[in-house]
Amino acid sequence: MLRDPARPLFHWNVDCTIGRELVFALYTLPCRYGRCAFCSLPSMSEGGERVTARDIERQVDFVLAETPAAELQRVAKVSIYTAASTLDQVCLPTRSLMYLLLKLSDLPLLRRVSLETRPEYVEDWELKAIGAVLGEGVELEVGIGYETHDEHLRNKVLGKGLSVKTLHRLMVKLQANKASLKAYLMLKPHHSLSEEQGISEAIDGLDELGGLGAEYEVPVSIHLNPTYIAEGCALTSELLANAYQPPELTSIIDVVAAAAARSLPIYVGLDDEGMAVSGGTFQDTGVDRVRCVAALTAYNRHQDLQRLFDESGYTSVR
Numbered sequence: 242m243l244r245d246p247a248r249p250l251f252h253w254n255v256d257c258t259i260g261r262e263l264v265f266a267l268y269t270l271p272c273r274y275g276r277c278a279f280c281s282l283p284s285m286s287e288g289g290e291r292v293t294a295r296d297i298e299r300q301v302d303f304v305l306a307e308t309p310a311a312e313l314q315r316v317a318k319v320s321i322y323t324a325a326s327t328l329d330q331v332c333l334p335t336r337s338l339m340y341l342l343l344k345l346s347d348l349p350l351l352r353r354v355s356l357e358t359r360p361e362y363v364e365d366w367e368l369k370a371i372g373a374v375l376g377e378g379v380e381l382e383v384g385i386g387y388e389t390h391d392e393h394l395r396n397k398v399l400g401k402g403l404s405v406k407t408l409h410r411l412m413v414k415l416q417a418n419k420a421s422l423k424a425y426l427m428l429k430p431h432h433s434l435s436e437e438q439g440i441s442e443a444i445d446g447l448d449e450l451g452g453l454g455a456e457y458e459v460p461v462s463i464h465l466n467p468t469y470i471a472e473g474c475a476l477t478s479e480l481l482a483n484a485y486q487p488p489e490l491t492s493i494i495d496v497v498a499a500a501a502a503r504s505l506p507i508y509v510g511l512d513d514e515g516m517a518v519s520g521g522t523f524q525d526t527g528v529d530r531v532r533c534v535a536a537l538t539a540y541n542r543h544q545d546l547q548r549l550f551d552e553s554g555y556t557s558v559r
């Protein structure tokens with residue numbers, strides 16, 4: 242059954258490091274790139290071809306009407322997702338993005354707006370327009386899928402289509418517009434990596450991203466995604482055929498510790514949003530799964546490494 246074009250995919254409120262966060266997941270045309278082997282997102286926006294700019298603006302109105310007024314008064318961060326790229330104007334027309342941003346200007350405590358996009362859709366003029374609408378005091382964060390450090394793995398195996406040159410071009414635009422970077426990093430993204438190699442690959446990614454931030458003076462944060470076996474993506478049968486074992490919770494904490502040692506804020510995404518095959522998410526060898534997940538979820542808010550060790554019962558030596 243096709244979705245109602247005037248309703249978003251999802252919307253929710255959570256606690257984040259700077260206060261309450263309001264999340265829009267808008268229903269639009271699906272991702273036009275659509276070639277990442279690990280991704281099943283485009284299928285979420287099936288039928289999105291008929292969603293108009295006006296429909297998207299009705300989705301925005303719907304989310305704001307559904308969110309209690311008292312909650313809106315507390316919102317410090319707004320994140321805008323689609324099953325595509327937020328800055329791809331074919332999927333999310335600029336007029337609809339601006340409509341949403343103008344509505345956000347009514348939020349009294351708003352300090353950060355986060356947009357998720359492929360880097361090639363980031364244009365200087367649009368960042369300037371967004372900055373002008375948001376005004377002083379509201380930081381723009383651009384989230385991209387960096388995924389993994391090794392270029393062969395990232396582009397030839399996973400099909401990401403992201404070159405180092407493109408990353409540098411993006412950093413120039415972010416620097417010029419005082420925007421920050423949030424990079425999605427996968428942990429153990431392929432069956433060809435051992436557990437240890439998966440950790441090293443992620444740490445190499447931290448070093449490259451931290452280095453880019455330092456070179457361009459752009460604040461960088463990491464969103465770590467422990468790879469899960471997603472239903473219905475190009476990689477699913479390959480991972481299953483090769484008896485791929487998703488990463489251990491201890492490996493996740495190892496990468497978090499490595500990020501903390503490099504002064505990089507890191508957030509761990511432990512929710513597969515119902516898209517993983519049965520048993521296809523992170524493993525818990527030698528640790529208490531519930532305790533570790535609770536400790537990592539809390540870490541996403543407090544970023545205190547010692548507290549993570551204490552609460553999880555696992556101390557990383559990295």
Ligand code: SF4
Nearest residue numbers: 272275276277280282
């Ligand atoms: S990861 Fe992003 S760019 Fe790649 S197919 Fe999925 S939505 Fe498109």
